[in-house]
Amino acid sequence: MSDPSTTDSSERDSLETKRERNRRRRLERVKRWAAYVESTPPETWGPQLNRVVDAQLASVRASQPSASQLERVERAGERYRLAETEEK
Amino acid sequence: MGGIELREDTLVVDRPPNDLDELALAFSRLLSDHGVEHVFVAGYVAILAGRARATQDIDVIVERISDDTVQSLVSALESAGFWGPAMPLAEMSTMLSNDEPIWIARQDEVAPHIEVKPSTDRFDRASLEHRIRARIGGEELPIGPLELQIAYKLSLGTRTDFEDAVHLFTLFAESLSTEELERWVRALDVGSEYDRLERA
Numbered sequence: 001m002s003d004p005s006t007t008d009s010s011e012r013d014s015l016e017t018k019r020e021r022n023r024r025r026r027l028e029r030v031k032r033w034a035a036y037v038e039s040t041p042p043e044t045w046g047p048q049l050n051r052v053v054d055a056q057l058a059s060v061r062a063s064q065p066s067a068s069q070l071e072r073v074e075r076a077g078e079r080y081r082l083a084e085t086e087e088k
Numbered sequence: 089m090g091g092i093e094l095r096e097d098t099l100v101v102d103r104p105p106n107d108l109d110e111l112a113l114a115f116s117r118l119l120s121d122h123g124v125e126h127v128f129v130a131g132y133v134a135i136l137a138g139r140a141r142a143t144q145d146i147d148v149i150v151e152r153i154s155d156d157t158v159q160s161l162v163s164a165l166e167s168a169g170f171w172g173p174a175m176p177l178a179e180m181s182t183m184l185s186n187d188e189p190i191w192i193a194r195q196d197e198v199a200p201h202i203e204v205k206p207s208t209d210r211f212d213r214a215s216l217e218h219r220i221r222a223r224i225g226g227e228e229l230p231i232g233p234l235e236l237q238i239a240y241k242l243s244l245g246t247r248t249d250f251e252d253a254v255h256l257f258t259l260f261a262e263s264l265s266t267e268e269l270e271r272w273v274r275a276l277d278v279g280s281e282y283d284r285l286e287r288a
Contacts, residue, residue, distance in 0.1 A: 023247070026247070026251060027288050030251045030254045030258070031254060031288070033255070034138070034255050034258040034259045035258070037090065037091070037138040037259060038090050038092075041091060042090070042091025042092075042103045045091070045103070045138070046102075046103025046104060047104075048140065049103065049106070049139075049140045050103065050104065052140045052142055053107060053108055053142055054106050054107050055142075056142030057107050057108075057144070057200055060198075060199045061197065061199065
């Protein structure tokens, strides 16, 4: 809950400070990871990187409609458009 | 230690290939079999070079391709189990000649996909002309020169792009050509972003 005595501009400043802090933290993480890659054997960091990449793709594959489902939706849409055109 | 090294014109990546790498390698083999000059660029290059982030697409720039070559390539892609998730592969020739990208993925998948982009400006042409090799899993891929990749990432301006630039800049600080990097920074007019990168 925000303090009712704060002004809009001080809220904006606070948000801006928070964003800047998050940005700095993200950049620190990127640099820390690069340093880790530089100083660690690939047998250690490689599988970790591959898990990030492969796990996200596995999640997308599991959650998105399959290509054949998309094709069926597209064909149904086409049939609907044709039927509408014929009615007119 | 490390397992990622830039040796002259070769980026040696000593980790097993992941799903993205396997797709890029398979597609690159087909393009090479058809004599199509190509270069992998953008986020995929950062990930290949050790950036731990996810993506669903791999950008590849191709030179101008004749209609005959495109037809032959499309047949080879279909035989190898690829399809066009955004539009049929048969449209490839039209799309590329209109300077539009086309998506290619493994049959019945939407992600990951390759976004094939025709070379349309001097930065694309420079990526093709000055491409280097990346070696992973005993195979090779052509990738854009890292100095141009960093400057181009700065020009795109999103948080992810800036972080990709920070990763490449941090990891290859010792092996990048500062002169080349600054030349691309000037060409892309990203001086202030470069200052931010140096201060990051």
